Amino acid sequence: MTKFAVLGHGVVGSGTVELFLKNKDKINQKCDLELELGRILDLRDFPGLPYSDKFTKDINDILNDDEITVVAEVMGGVNPAFEFVSGCLKAGKSVCTSNKELVAKKGAELISLAKENNCNFMFEASTGGAIPIIRPLHTCLAANEITAAAGILNGTTNFILTKMLTDNMTLEDALAMAQRLGYAERNPAADVEGHDACRKICILSSLIFGKHVYPDWVHVEGITGITTEDAEYAVSFGGAVKLIGKVTQTDDGKILPMVSPAFVCSANPLSHVDDVFNGIMVFGDGFGEAMFYGRGAGKLPTASAVLGDVIDCAKHKNTIRSLTWEDSADNSFIADYKDSETRMYIRLENCDKSAIEAAFPDCEYLSRKAQPANEFAIVTPSLKEREIDEKLENIGGKVLGKIRILDL
Amino acid sequence: MTKFAVLGHGVVGSGTVELFLKNKDKINQKCDLELELGRILDLRDFPGLPYSDKFTKDINDILNDDEITVVAEVMGGVNPAFEFVSGCLKAGKSVCTSNKELVAKKGAELISLAKENNCNFMFEASTGGAIPIIRPLHTCLAANEITAAAGILNGTTNFILTKMLTDNMTLEDALAMAQRLGYAERNPAADVEGHDACRKICILSSLIFGKHVYPDWVHVEGITGITTEDAEYAVSFGGAVKLIGKVTQTDDGKILPMVSPAFVCSANPLSHVDDVFNGIMVFGDGFGEAMFYGRGAGKLPTASAVLGDVIDCAKHKNTIRSLTWEDSADNSFIADYKDSETRMYIRLENCDKSAIEAAFPDCEYLSRKAQPANEFAIVTPSLKEREIDEKLENIGGKVLGKIRILDL
Numbered sequence: 001m002t003k004f005a006v007l008g009h010g011v012v013g014s015g016t017v018e019l020f021l022k023n024k025d026k027i028n029q030k031c032d033l034e035l036e037l038g039r040i041l042d043l044r045d046f047p048g049l050p051y052s053d054k055f056t057k058d059i060n061d062i063l064n065d066d067e068i069t070v071v072a073e074v075m076g077g078v079n080p081a082f083e084f085v086s087g088c089l090k091a092g093k094s095v096c097t098s099n100k101e102l103v104a105k106k107g108a109e110l111i112s113l114a115k116e117n118n119c120n121f122m123f124e125a126s127t128g129g130a131i132p133i134i135r136p137l138h139t140c141l142a143a144n145e146i147t148a149a150a151g152i153l154n155g156t157t158n159f160i161l162t163k164m165l166t167d168n169m170t171l172e173d174a175l176a177m178a179q180r181l182g183y184a185e186r187n188p189a190a191d192v193e194g195h196d197a198c199r200k201i202c203i204l205s206s207l208i209f210g211k212h213v214y215p216d217w218v219h220v221e222g223i224t225g226i227t228t229e230d231a232e233y234a235v236s237f238g239g240a241v242k243l244i245g246k247v248t249q250t251d252d253g254k255i256l257p258m259v260s261p262a263f264v265c266s267a268n269p270l271s272h273v274d275d276v277f278n279g280i281m282v283f284g285d286g287f288g289e290a291m292f293y294g295r296g297a298g299k300l301p302t303a304s305a306v307l308g309d310v311i312d313c314a315k316h317k318n319t320i321r322s323l324t325w326e327d328s329a330d331n332s333f334i335a336d337y338k339d340s341e342t343r344m345y346i347r348l349e350n351c352d353k354s355a356i357e358a359a360f361p362d363c364e365y366l367s368r369k370a371q372p373a374n375e376f377a378i379v380t381p382s383l384k385e386r387e388i389d390e391k392l393e394n395i396g397g398k399v400l401g402k403i404r405i406l407d408l
Numbered sequence: 409m410t411k412f413a414v415l416g417h418g419v420v421g422s423g424t425v426e427l428f429l430k431n432k433d434k435i436n437q438k439c440d441l442e443l444e445l446g447r448i449l450d451l452r453d454f455p456g457l458p459y460s461d462k463f464t465k466d467i468n469d470i471l472n473d474d475e476i477t478v479v480a481e482v483m484g485g486v487n488p489a490f491e492f493v494s495g496c497l498k499a500g501k502s503v504c505t506s507n508k509e510l511v512a513k514k515g516a517e518l519i520s521l522a523k524e525n526n527c528n529f530m531f532e533a534s535t536g537g538a539i540p541i542i543r544p545l546h547t548c549l550a551a552n553e554i555t556a557a558a559g560i561l562n563g564t565t566n567f568i569l570t571k572m573l574t575d576n577m578t579l580e581d582a583l584a585m586a587q588r589l590g591y592a593e594r595n596p597a598a599d600v601e602g603h604d605a606c607r608k609i610c611i612l613s614s615l616i617f618g619k620h621v622y623p624d625w626v627h628v629e630g631i632t633g634i635t636t637e638d639a640e641y642a643v644s645f646g647g648a649v650k651l652i653g654k655v656t657q658t659d660d661g662k663i664l665p666m667v668s669p670a671f672v673c674s675a676n677p678l679s680h681v682d683d684v685f686n687g688i689m690v691f692g693d694g695f696g697e698a699m700f701y702g703r704g705a706g707k708l709p710t711a712s713a714v715l716g717d718v719i720d721c722a723k724h725k726n727t728i729r730s731l732t733w734e735d736s737a738d739n740s741f742i743a744d745y746k747d748s749e750t751r752m753y754i755r756l757e758n759c760d761k762s763a764i765e766a767a768f769p770d771c772e773y774l775s776r777k778a779q780p781a782n783e784f785a786i787v788t789p790s791l792k793e794r795e796i797d798e799k800l801e802n803i804g805g806k807v808l809g810k811i812r813i814l815d816l
Contacts, residue, residue: 005625013414019551019552019693019694020551022693023552023693023726024550026553027550027551030550030618030730031550031730032730075636119564120738124548130694130695130696130698131695131698132540132547132548132549132698132700133761135543135547135548136543136544136620138544139540139543139716140437140532140540140544140713140716141540141710141716142435142439142715142719142720143427143428143431143435143711143715143716143718143719144427144431144712145431145434145656150671179583210438218727246494254785260655267675269680269681269701272677272680273677283425283707284712285431286427286431286538286709286711286712286715287538287539287703287706287708287709287712287713288538288702288703288706288708288709289702289703290538290540290700290701290702290703291699291700291701291702292698292700292701293677293698293699293700293701294695294696294698294699294700295695295696295697295698297641298696299696300616300694300695301694301696303551303694304549304551304552304692304694304695305548305695307550307551307694308547308548308549308550308551309549310551311550311551312547312550315730316727319724319727322438322439322440322723
């Protein structure tokens with residue numbers, strides 16, 4: 001018999017228990033296991049549940065229980081999750097987490113601690129929610145050199161952008177709708193300012209390139225500046241505007257992780273990832289390109305990913321995974337996004353067409369309904385961002401919007 | 409050190425060697441392995457290659473080499489692959505195959521043989537080519553009850569249908585183009601008649617529902633009857649026509665695997681899977697829905713999947729996977745598709761509108777450019793197939809086309 005504990009009985013924690021208890025017999029039969037729910041750590045009381053006897057407020061009840069060999073950490077936040085997870089790993093218990101903040105900020109340290117203690121630190125649920133992405137990247141695609149990844153990594157902002165694009169809603173109205181439907185927090189900053197997507201691209205970047213990428217090192221732009229006009233121009237461009245987390249390699253051997261809105265043309269599968277869904281594309285020398293699509297958040301979807309890891313740990317108790325990356329002393333391997341080339345959508349007001357043509361000779365013009373005569377929207381050729389900004393400083397008129405084109 | 413052998417040096421076999429040798433150092437470093445190419449079995453001679461010394465024409469050179477613990481079978485076909493794979497498994501060597509025909513026809517037997525001999529039979533490459541699908545289904549989604557799967561499982565037919573839809577090409581012209589580009593065989597029957605997709609849905613069905621589904625038990629319709637008019641009506645429907653392999657559960661506890669063309673509405677991610685790409689959607693009680701997208705065939709993409717399995721076997725030598733299903737004595741658990749409900753697109757000639765309305769009171773009408781006055785195209789409400797066919801027998805006029813609607 002193997003017992004697992006659950007740290008935190010919030011949305012994901014209760015979902016993890018619910019999904020496990022629902023499918024326990026099938027899981028154990030299919031996987032030839034005797035997996036049982038051990039203890040649940042939460043400071044609150046949950047009387048009247050069929051598993052109320054499992055609760056404890058003391059982490060030591062888990063740390064000292066030798067029957068518990070796997071722990072699901074679904075509390076979120078760095079404190080006290082980091083302390084609890086460290087304690088579990090030191091006690092030789094494998095930990096499976098959905099906590100993207102913990103992995104993005106403390107991943108290298110916890111991976112190394114797991115290794116020292118002959119157990120595993122797993123985090124399939126931390127990126128892309130229910131979507132299998134960490135394990136496929138690490139096992140199924142192991143023969144490849146992975147060269148890049150790009151994804152829609154935050155369901156809340158994708159819902160908002162979808163509503164702006166398909167229903168012509170303003171950002172404010174779409175956000176309010178997302179809040180009413182429970183897709184957005186009352187304080188939506190982590191989502192709309194791109195920090196949530198940033199944590200996820202940090203995790204993917206670290207896994208793909210083998211060195212820890214800390215969130216502070218990533219250039220992040222959220223969706224707060226996106227207007228319905230931008231959305232209309234995205235349609236005129238033949239695509240959609242999406243919040244994209246991506247990581248690419250640069251010519252000088254560095255990597256460039258970044259989060260920002262982008263125009264995605266309709267030939268790119270990411271342009272069709274709508275509503276609260278997430279989609280992650282990866283690129284490699286053998287498989288070419290692949291996309292993984294599904295629910296990036298939510299009670300049962302996240303529970304599905306956490307339990308997948310728990311079952312794997314329970315099935316292969318003595319297997320140490322090579323799911324690992326090194327810590328990074330500094331960010332010298334991170335490229336400056338200003339030096340990278342991109343095509344750019346730019347919306348300009350009160351600007352001479354001759355000045356635009358002088359600055360961006362081969363630009364493409366976009367149009368929208370009710371476009372004022374003093375407004376131009378262009379897509380530049382591929383140029384260094386630094387160069388685009390310099391040209392815009394001297395172009396005259398006012399820049400109303402500026403969004404990268406996703407070219408991958 | 410672990411050595412692996414390759415059975416067959418055709419397209420996939422040479423790709424497997426090429427990709428491994430290209431990335432060998434990175435693979436070994438990342439996975440903490442010392443994996444080496446052992447022998448390659450092929451009846452032909454391949455002089456002048458950097459690894460020409462590895463070839464043998466005698467399977468015993470592999471069977472009797474104790475350093476070879478993993479074998480990649482990439483020959484295709486049942487004979488002599490079945491004999492060779494059986495021999496390897498009996499010798500305790502794990503086998504990783506891209507051979508969908510072998511898995512679809514002999515999977516249960518080979519899985520059981522692997523178990524008896526404490527080794528693994530793995531087949532990530534057999535379904536969806538490079539797309540990680542077998543392992544994600546079996547591990548990442550292990551906590552779920554998987555309820556259904558549906559996918560575009562054949563790149564050749566998807567290329568042809570895409571050309572018919574977007575470039576208005578005839579099936580004959582699109583097939584000829586696919587043959588010119590090397591996407592279709594000179595004898596395209598296995599692709600266009602749906603047998604290739606059938607093997608893949610057999611493998612997915614067996615894995616998901618735990619009982620071997622043999623190809624002969626599956627209702628298969630290919631794309632040979634699809635016309636450009638059908639493609640136009642699919643666009644008018646608001647979607648695309650795709651060759652879909654799917655498996656669902658029926659109310660009486662049976663399963664219904666099937667391959668047939670289907671109209672897929674544009675809200676369904678599968679409708680945007682174009683050209684030679686494959687896409688596989690799976691449905692489960694925890695994660696909801698997920699889609700896996702990528703290259704379903706080709707030299708390096710298939711090699712990527714085969715090598716992913718080889719590396720996994722090499723990393724976890726003493727791990728026996730629960731990637732398994734039982735053999736089935738008969739097909740009593742397979743439902744009759746005639747009893748299943750579906751919406752149906754029907755193209756009719758010389759038929760009274762009153763007769764159509766009497767037969768299908770709530771049907772939706774589709775239209776196309778240059779639609780003759782004596783032609784109707786409808787989408788029926790959801791009805792049993794048997795019922796639809798009975799109604800059509802009495803409707804008068806001629807049925808020119810009949811394609812299921814994918815509702816999942």
